[in-house]
Amino acid sequence: MNIIEVVSTVEKFFSDVLKRPGVIVGILRDQDLWKVQIEVAEEVEYMRKRAQDDLLAMYEVTVNNDLEILAFERKYLRERDSTDIGKT
Template sequence: MKLEEVINTVKDFFTEHVYPVYRITSIVTEEKAWEVEVEVIEEKEYMKKYGRDQLLGVYQARVNEDMDVVSFHRKSLRYRAERIEESEGR
């Protein structure tokens, strides 16, 4: 599998089921799968309407060897301008 395929799979999945991907922050190859960490902008219109900073959701997704997203979960939620803690990300 090519890295580009993994990226496209995750972007397509998140656009359809969650929110469009803002940024992919890491991709780690594991045995027969990939762990992908992505950031998405959540509630963009609501936050813009009330003059607040955008919220970023940090998600972890697993892509199997058949190029299917088999699981995902939100790891954290933070304001876009907020500093990233050392434990966040890879």
């Protein structure tokens, strides 16, 4: 298994299962696990109706060496143009 397979697995999971494509912004191998950070647009239609920026969520995803997604957690939520990280 290599980093490209891990990236592909996470992107496919978010696109297929959660119906939200994302952009991988970080990846780290930690012994037998991979920690992947993916940024995903959230509540796009809700925000557009109110003429506001899209919301972006940063998720941390844990993947094992068998390319199974063990966990994913939203770390923060922010407006697309905001530089304030940590808004939930």
